[in-house]
Amino acid sequence: MKAYQKRLAFVAVGLAALGIATALVLNALNSNAAFFYTPTQVAAGEAPKDRAFRVGGLVRQGSLQRHELTATFVVTDTARDVTVAYTGILPDLFQEGKGAVAQGRFDDQGRFVATSVLAKHDENYMPPEAKHAVDQAGKTQP
Template sequence: MKNRHKRLALIAGGVAAFGIATALVLNAFQSNLVFFFTPTQVSAGEAPQERTFRVGGMVQTGSVQRQSDGLTVKFVVTDTAKMIPVSYTGILPDLFSEGKGVVAQGKLGADGLFRAEEVLAKHDENYMPSEAQHALDEAAKNTIATRP
């Protein structure tokens, strides 16, 4: 009878340890998960406030403003339907320029300004992050569909 209780205790302990390990892994995964949103989705309020996510599209031509500190840059990301103002402090990728594809990772402030912690630019004329390309394609479809 004692062997049976020992076995049950070992099985219960194993199941509990597995459950705790699973909970820790899922918690770590959730905290490192970063979602992608288009400027249209951000404008519609679908993006989380004060939580890290990515926004992507094209850098609006004429929107890049370099601040006097030499590191802070403000620009606008658009998907041709909506625009999101972005502020970034740091060194931009060499291929960052107006009219080119970009994905910025950061947080959206209550003031509507997206404060980027990281900026990614496309690496040649033919490449754009798949999320950004899909967002531009969808925005173009929606713009055409809503025109009279």
């Protein structure tokens, strides 16, 4: 085998390895990406039924119910509501009337079951996705 053939084979093997590594990284990123949807988008059927996503907005006043470690609450963008069930310890700053983002998926009964819940971290902060959702819903209401 001549020198240029060895270099060509080495470059071809390197490009093939790079292509396989890129495909594996893109596949991992795609399968772990959780896109944000507002309650209005969820009600319109825009949210995926077969994979995890995030839903956010304000936690409706009076909607928080606890049964042992399972908490059920309603996230709203003031136009539509999504009922969320979460098993675990809610963040310390989680409150009714404040912003929250829940990540999870729909179960077989059509309930949104969260695997994680994020809450605001100070008096003036709301997660950007939740603030945008509330702002957009406010613009569409008469």
